[in-house]
Every structure is written in C-alpha cells, then in structure tokens.
Amino acid sequence: MNIGQASKASGVSAKMIRYYDEIGLVQPSARTDSNYREYGERELNELRFIRRARSLGFSMAEITQLLSLWRDRERPSREVKAIAERHLAGLDARITEMQAMAETLRHLSRCCAGDDRPDCPILADLTAGSLPSEPKTPSRRRSA
Amino acid sequence: MNIGQASKASGVSAKMIRYYDEIGLVQPSARTDSNYREYGERELNELRFIRRARSLGFSMAEITQLLSLWRDRERPSREVKAIAERHLAGLDARITEMQAMAETLRHLSRCCAGDDRPDCPILADLTAGSLPSEPKTPSRRRSA
DNA sequence: ATGGACCTTCCCATCATGGGAGGGTCAAGC
DNA sequence: GCTTGACCCTCCCATGATGGGAAGGTCCAT
Numbered sequence: 001m002n003i004g005q006a007s008k009a010s011g012v013s014a015k016m017i018r019y020y021d022e023i024g025l026v027q028p029s030a031r032t033d034s035n036y037r038e039y040g041e042r043e044l045n046e047l048r049f050i051r052r053a054r055s056l057g058f059s060m061a062e063i064t065q066l067l068s069l070w071r072d073r074e075r076p077s078r079e080v081k082a083i084a085e086r087h088l089a090g091l092d093a094r095i096t097e098m099q100a101m102a103e104t105l106r107h108l109s110r111c112c113a114g115d116d117r118p119d120c121p122i123l124a125d126l127t128a129g130s131l132p133s134e135p136k137t138p139s140r141r142r143s144a
Numbered sequence: 145m146n147i148g149q150a151s152k153a154s155g156v157s158a159k160m161i162r163y164y165d166e167i168g169l170v171q172p173s174a175r176t177d178s179n180y181r182e183y184g185e186r187e188l189n190e191l192r193f194i195r196r197a198r199s200l201g202f203s204m205a206e207i208t209q210l211l212s213l214w215r216d217r218e219r220p221s222r223e224v225k226a227i228a229e230r231h232l233a234g235l236d237a238r239i240t241e242m243q244a245m246a247e248t249l250r251h252l253s254r255c256c257a258g259d260d261r262p263d264c265p266i267l268a269d270l271t272a273g274s275l276p277s278e279p280k281t282p283s284r285r286r287s288a
Numbered sequence: 289a290t291g292g293a294c295c296t297t298c299c300c301a302t303c304a305t306g307g308g309a310g311g312g313t314c315a316a317g318c
Numbered sequence: 319g320c321t322t323g324a325c326c327c328t329c330c331c332a333t334g335a336t337g338g339g340a341a342g343g344t345c346c347a348t
Contacts, residue, residue, distance in 0.1 A: 004325065014326090015306060034313055036326060045271065052270045057245045060304070070267050080266050081258035088249045095242050098235055101201045105232045114225035122224050123214050126196045127189065148294065158295090159337065178344055180295055204335070295344065305333085313326065318319100 002032075006039040010047035017047065025064060026050070046070075058087055146176075150183040154191035161191065169208060170194070190214075202231055 007014045020026040021037065026046045028037035039047075049070060053063045065083055069075040104125075111121040151158045164170040165181065170190045172181035183191075193214060197207045206227055213219040213227075248269075255265040 002326075013305080016304080018327090019304080032313095032326095034326080035328095036313080049270045052272070054304090055245075056249060056270075057242065066267070066270065070270070073262060075262050075264070076260045077256050077262060077264035077266075078258045078260065080264045081253060081256045084249055084253050084256070084266050088246060088253060091242055091246045091249070095239055095246060098201065098239050098242075101199075102232060102235045102239060105200060105228055105235070109225060109228050109232060112221050112225045112228070114222045116220045116222065118217060118219050118221060120219070120221035120224045122221075122228050123210070126193045126200075126210065126214070128196070146295075157336080160335080162296090163335080176295095176344095178295080179297095180344080198335090290348090292347095293345085296342080297340105299338105299340085301338080302336085303334100307330105307332080309328105309330085311327080314324085316322090316324105318321085 001039045001044070003028075003037045003039070006037075006044060006047060010044055011051050012047045020047070020050065023060075025060070025067065056087075057091055058083075062087055145183045145188065147172075147181045147183070150181075150188055150191060154188055155195050156191045164191070164194065167204075169204070169211065200231075201235060202227075206231055 001009070003014045003017055006012075007017055010017075012020075017026070017037075017039075021028060026043055029040045029043055030038040032038060046067060049067060050063055053066055058066065062083055066080065069080050069083075108122045108125050113119070145153070147158045147161055150156075151161060154161075156164075161170070161181075161183075165172060170187055173184045173187055174182040176182060190211060193211065194207055197210055202210065209227055210224065213224050252266045252269050257263070
C-alpha cells in the first residue's frame with residue numbers, strides 16, 4: 001500500500017504520514033525501488049491508532065509513549081492508565097480555565113448594549129486590567 | 145518609562161512588548177537617543193488591555209480589532225460585542241469538544257484495571273479507530 | 289572607570305499541520 | 319512507443335504566541 005492508499009485507509013493525511021516517518025513514529029514497512037513508501041496492515045493500524053489518539057487530544061509525545069506500550073505485549077495497563085489520567089487532568093484544567101473565560105465573556109456580552117453608541121462594558125472591563133498580583137492605585141490617568 | 149518598567153507595570157513580558165512593537169500593535173511613544181523604547185501612560189494602558197484580553201483567550205488578530213475599537217471614541221458597541229460573541233462561540237465549541245474527549249477518557253480510564261496485566265481497554269479503544277466517514281470495504285489488497 | 293543591570297537586534301525553537309516548488313514514477317489510453 | 323495526468327519524492331516555508339540566548343551597546347552607582 002503506498003502513502004496515498006494508507007492515507008485514505010487511515011484518515012491521516014499523506015503529509016502527516018511522512019512526518020510520522022520522519023520523526024520515527026511510524027516507518028513504512030518498506031520502500032519500493034523507486035523510493036515510494038510502502039505500508040502494511042500493521043502500519044495502517046498504527047496510523048489509525050494515532051488518529052484516534054489525536055482526536056482524544058493526546059500530544060505527539062504522549063502518543064509516542066502510548067504507541068510503544070501498544071507495541072509491547074507485556075505492558076502493564078498501569079502505565080497506559082497513568083498517561084491517560086495525566087492527560088485527562090490537563091484536559092480538565094484547560095476546560096475549567098476556558099469555562100471561566102466563557103463565563104466572564106458571557107457576562108460582559110450580556111451587559112453590552114451592542115448598538116451604535118460607543119459605551120461598552122466589554123472594553124471597560126478590558127481597560128480595568130487588574131494586575132496579576134498588586135492592586136495598585138487605580139490609575140486615574142488623563143482621559144486619553 | 146523604558147521597556148523593563150513598562151513590563152513590570154503592565155504584566156507583559158519585555159519580549160512580548162517588543163513583539164507588539166514589531167507587529168505595529170503598540171508602538172513606543174518615543175525612542176531615546178540611545179534607541180531605548182519609551183512608553184507613556186497611554187501605551188501602558190494598551191499593554192494592560194492586551195494582557196487582559198489575552199487572559200480571556202482572544203487571539204492577537206481579535207485583539208488588534210478590539211484595540212482599534214478601543215482607540216476609536218466613535219466605535220459602535222455593536223462591533224465590540226460581535227467580536228466578543230464570535231470569540232465566545234469559538235470558546236464554547238472548543239469546550240464542548242474537550243468535554244467530549246474528557247468524558248471518553250474518563251470512561252476508558254474507569255474501565256482500565258491499571259495493574260500489571262497488559263489487557264487495557266484504553267489501548268483497545270484506540271485500536272478500534274473508527275474511520276471519520278466512509279466505512280469502505282476493508283481493503284483486502286495483498287496481505288503485505 | 290569599572291561592574292552589573294539594563295537595553296538593543298537577530299536568530300532559533302516550540303507543536304502539529306498545511307502549502308508549494310521542482311522533479312521523478314507509474315499506469316492508462318492512443 | 320509516447321503522452322498525459324495522477325501520483326510520489328524531498329526540501330523549504332508558514333502558522334501563533336511565546337521564550338531562550340548570543341553579541342554588543344548604554345546607564346548608573348560606586
């Protein structure tokens with residue numbers, strides 16, 4: 001199977017398949033005389049594995065580990081689970097963070113008239129710009 | 145105020161302040177004879193504005209628009225609101241997507257013993273790898 | 289006048305992905 | 319056989335926001 005066929009069959013772009021080859025993640029089982037990459041069922045399954053793992057948000061670094069566990073028939077499921085849980089924790093953290101952003105935006109948006117007038121609580125909020133730590137006297141800077 | 149002071153006062157790294165200068169987003173009000181960037185209150189507020197907007201997840205492209213509205217005393221709040229709502233919609237979409245990932249992972253993780261044995265529903269799921277759309281006859285090409 | 293803290297510019301790296309140029313290969317139809 | 323179009327190859331560049339670091343100039347306090 002050449003790269004185009006592997007791409008169609010795995011749902012991974014040819015560009016990415018070449019990239020995985022380059023970084024040594026999934027190498028073609030062979031090359032033809034004319035230097036075309038050739039992939040077999042095994043590589044195909046690995047490409048599908050990667051695609052599925054990417055769709056769950058795993059980074060390439062994590063996938064590298066997962067794939068090597070996948071290849072190892074002796075792996076302890078503990079290790080797989082640890083990777084998954086670490087990733088899940090990161091995911092949850094990012095979700096929480098984004099939810100906070102979304103809530104703030106929803107609030108500001110609700111407060112904004114959204115008409116022709118220039119007064120805008122959204123811009124007002126951005127202007128307030130509380131510093132990370134120190135509160136600091138609220139800068140009553142010249143109207144500018 | 146030089147770049148270090150502006151950095152401290154705004155919470156934006158000096159590196160980023162130089163970058164904003166380079167892309168023309170916030171330029172120093174002047175340069176000293178020795179070519180040091182000089183920032184005034186106005187620029188300081190713009191930097192704080194950016195920092196706050198970044199913390200709400202706006203992209204630099206969005207911030208460019210927001211900043212130009214912020215500078216325009218005649219802006220219609222409608223435009224600000226539109227940007228905010230578009231961004232909010234994108235955030236919500238990403239949150240939903242990540243929640244789906246997290247739910248899947250939580251489920252898989254719950255099903256995984258996480259012990260010394262190699263059997264692992266997480267790897268099993270990744271192996272299943274359903275194709276994006278077309279089922280397609282399972283390509284029985286030469287077994288390779 | 290010396291040292292250290294600061295500033296400058298320029299280059300490189302990230303991470304996963306795509307775009308495109310320039311050139312070789314293969315298979316089908318004539 | 320030869321042409322044509324669809325494929326493949328490698329190599330380079332770009333993304334977005336950020337940081338790291340080198341090489342060299344500046345400022346200030348001792």
